[in-house]
Amino acid sequence: MLKKTSFPIAKIHVPVKRIKTLDQEKVLEIAESILENGQTTPIRVRKDGERFILIEGFHRLEALRSLGEESIVGYLVGARLH
Known part of the structure; x- marks a missing residue:
């Protein structure tokens, strides 16, 4: 479980x-x-050395x-092996 x-x-x-898929209107919505309800859905990232992808x-x-936030709630997932 994550x-x-x-x-x-x-x-x-x-x-x-x-x-390239950034939709500024969607970001604004x-x-x-988030201002009204907080972050309700976590993002997903994977570890890549010192950073996250x-x-x-x-x-x-x-x-x-x-x-202006400095952190975000998310799940750390492993890379998929093909």
Whole structure:
């Protein structure tokens, strides 16, 4: 079972192909929701040396970043073996 953990936003790397999918309007909506209700859905990251690679939750990450937050709640998952 995955355990919720707090991750420093500055140490989360977003893959380039994910950055291209950024929808600023969606980030704004999520930021407003976070202000009202807090972060309700954790992101998912995997460890890569000293940093973390974002797997899921790009818009949540950007919403919290836009609000000036320094950490985000998420799950640390293992890399999938193919």
